[in-house]
Amino acid sequence: MKKRTKVKIAIQASMMGDSTLLMLSDALVRKWKIPQRETIQLRLGSARHDVKVVAVQASGTLRMSPTLAAKLGLTQGMQLCVRYKASSKSLHLGPLIGVMMSRVHATATDKPFGANTGFCRELSDACKLYGAAVFFCTPDDLDGQGDTVRGWHYAGGWHKTAFPLPHVLYNRLTSRKLENRPSVQQFISHVRSKQGTVLFNEKYLNKTEVFDALQKESGIRLYLPESHLLKSFEQMKSMCSKYNTVFLKPITGSLGKGIIRIRKLSGGGYSCSFTGVNGSRKQSYPTMSALYAALSRKVKSQRYQIQQGLPLVSVGGRPVDFRALVQRGDGGQWTVTSIVARIAGQDHFVSNLARGGSLTTVKDALKRARSISPSSGLLKLRRAALQIAKGVEKQIDGHFAELGVDLALDSGGRVWLIEVNSKPSKEDNTPLSAERKIRPSVKTIVQYSRYAAKF
Numbered sequence: 516m517k518k519r520t521k522v523k524i525a526i527q528a529s530m531m532g533d534s535t536l537l538m539l540s541d542a543l544v545r546k547w548k549i550p551q552r553e554t555i556q557l558r559l560g561s562a563r564h565d566v567k568v569v570a571v572q573a574s575g576t577l578r579m580s581p582t583l584a585a586k587l588g589l590t591q592g593m594q595l596c597v598r599y600k601a602s603s604k605s606l607h608l609g610p611l612i613g614v615m616m617s618r619v620h621a622t623a624t625d626k627p628f629g630a631n632t633g634f635c636r637e638l639s640d641a642c643k644l645y646g647a648a649v650f651f652c653t654p655d656d657l658d659g660q661g662d663t664v665r666g667w668h669y670a671g672g673w674h675k676t677a678f679p680l681p682h683v684l685y686n687r688l689t690s691r692k693l694e695n696r697p698s699v700q701q702f703i704s705h706v707r708s709k710q711g712t713v714l715f716n717e718k719y720l721n722k723t724e725v726f727d728a729l730q731k732e733s734g735i736r737l738y739l740p741e742s743h744l745l746k747s748f749e750q751m752k753s754m755c756s757k758y759n760t761v762f763l764k765p766i767t768g769s770l771g772k773g774i775i776r777i778r779k780l781s782g783g784g785y786s787c788s789f790t791g792v793n794g795s796r797k798q799s800y801p802t803m804s805a806l807y808a809a810l811s812r813k814v815k816s817q818r819y820q821i822q823q824g825l826p827l828v829s830v831g832g833r834p835v836d837f838r839a840l841v842q843r844g845d846g847g848q849w850t851v852t853s854i855v856a857r858i859a860g861q862d863h864f865v866s867n868l869a870r871g872g873s874l875t876t877v878k879d880a881l882k883r884a885r886s887i888s889p890s891s892g893l894l895k896l897r898r899a900a901l902q903i904a905k906g907v908e909k910q911i912d913g914h915f916a917e918l919g920v921d922l923a924l925d926s927g928g929r930v931w932l933i934e935v936n937s938k939p940s941k942e943d944n945t946p947l948s949a950e951r952k953i954r955p956s957v958k959t960i961v962q963y964s965r966y967a968a969k970f
Contacts, residue, residue: 519970521646522577522608524593524953526584537566537606538578544570549601555604559587559595559648560679561613561710577608588650590670596646596970610644610968612649612961613681615699617689617738619653619667627673631687634941634957639669641953641961646970649961650678654693659701662709674688680710682968685916685960689938691719691767691876694756715878715916720907720937721766722820728910729932735906738899738922738932740823745814748807753823755779755803760824763810764934765817773817776824826925828884833859835880837924839900840939842917845962849904851897852956856880887928896922899930907935916963917956 520543527538537557549568557566564583566899571578577597584590587608595608615636618629626632628651635651642649650666657664663677683705688694706712729735743750745763755777756760763775776788784801785942787809800806813819827834839854856877877896881889900920907918919939925929 519596519646519965520598521575521594522597523575524584524589524595525555525576525578525592526581526589526591527578533567534580534582535564536580537564537568537577537583538571538573539568539606540574540576541570541572542574542670543597544568546881548601549599549606550604555606557583557606557608559589559608560681561706562587562679567607576886578941585676585782587647588668588676591649594646595648596965598970607970610647610682610831610964610970611621611679612647612685612964613664613666613678613706614637614638614649614650614651614685615657615688616653616686617693619651621666621675624673627667631941636669637953637957638960641957643955645958645961645965647659647677647961647964650681654688654696654699657698657702659705664702680706680970682710683711683964684712684714685964686714686716686718687938687941691877694718695941713914715914715963716937717913717915718937719767720935721762721913722934723766723818724911725907725935726820726932729903729906731910732902732906735902735932738903738930740821740825740931742820745819745821748803751807752803754821754823755785756824762822762824763819764822766820767818775810775813775819778824825923825931827923828881828926830858830880830883830888835859835884835924836933837877837880837896837922838939839896839922840917840956841900841904841920842956842959843963843966844959845966847963847966849901850907850959851900852959854893854896854900881924886926887924892924892928895928896924903932903935916967917960 518712523677551570552563552567554567555916557564564586571858598607616628621627629636638649650668652664652666656666663673663679665677667673673753693699703714711929724742726739729739745751760776760778763772778786780786784799785806787798787800787806789796800809825834829835835856835858837854837856840852841849842852844850854877856875858873858875858880877893878889881892899922903920904918908915915937915951921933923933925931
């Protein structure tokens with residue numbers, strides 16, 4: 516593992532009247548052969564400032580004037596990684612991570628990011644632990660030109676200030692509409708060209724794109740239920756004659772919204788279940804023509820994926836699926852950070868927490884399902900999640916560093932892919948303990964950001 520040098524930022528008003536002065540530990544000045552009292556360049560993200568370094572005895576500290584700290588968006592006690600490049604006579608601080616959030620409630624001082632505030636606090640704590648700085652901005656803060664961006668950061672409370680363009684930009688925008696806003700896209704291309712910013716989780720994935728891309732990976736095909744973009748009555752008729760249950764899923768849907776389950780009835784005809792907030796609503800149709808006619812308006816207004824239904828393992832008659840969080844870590848490699856089991860709520864056929872589902876551990880769910888050995892089930896799920904993340908990286912354009920991979924196990928122990936989510940909810944993956952500590956998934960984001968920014 517790469518050995519990093521971290522420094523603690525100390526802001527000192529009396530810097531001998533010179534706001535360009537930096538005080539750095541004598542050991543580092545000698546180790547890196549930094550010329551003293553000669554002009555070198557201090558860099559943080561897109562910021563470039565001419566400074567002069569003076570060696571001091573205090574180790575692990577970088578002292579600077581309040582003026583310089585304000586220009587960099589730095590506050591007292593921040594921990595950052597530091598490196599010196601002799602070739603360009605430049606001292607680099609970082610990484611600086613910008614997180615794009617959908618909205619901020621500026622008047623809610625304790626919870627400016629609503630239900631995601633806890634995650635933002637955790638990410639700020641993890642940055643302090645690993646030597647990084649983070650700020651959070653919304654589409655309204657973004658501008659397709661200029662050298663700074665205004666964002667929120669945590670320092671004993673939430674404050675808004677100007678930051679240089681970041682080394683790393685993490686996309687947590689939770690709607691396609693916000694993501695495609697011209698100001699957001701202009702900002703993204705501006706930071707990439709101006710600063711070489713690494714953007715990750717840059718776009719939503721749609722279900723058809725994912726399944727079509729993964730079909731090209733021979734080792735992944737065995738996880739894929741038969742799945743097509745719904746285009747015609749003939750196609751629906753063919754899928755419903757092949758399988759007892761099929762699902763229609765909006766290709767851009769999330770949180771289980773708009774999913775329709777179609778089942779063949781033993782006496783003929785079809786039963787159709789629609790997801791709703793308070794449970795599923797059922798309707799029966801005597802023929803395929805009647806069913807298709809009833810759904811035609813929905814199918815015309817939105818594109819759907821038609822997918823083979825699977826005989827999922829269940830607990831007390833309620834289907835169970837599994838959410839694996841797969842992330843890139845300290846060396847840029849994919850790893851499975853966590854897998855949780857989600858049991859569908861009463862009267863629901865989808866397991867999303869937003870639809871009344873509940874969380875438990877994989878081993879507990881499989882023990883209660885009594886159909887597959889818990890340890891072999893967990894092993895199969897881990898292997899599949901990792902293969903699928905690598906397949907997405909290989910086959911789909913875009914840079915991803917964390918993926919929510921939703922998987923199912925059928926009663927015979929076979930793993931199936933349900934969907935891949937490039938914006939896994941930070942509430943959905945809540946750990947099963949209530950202690951206030953930094954989740955491994957949050958630490959991994961910072962570790963990957965250091966790697967991506969070459970710190």
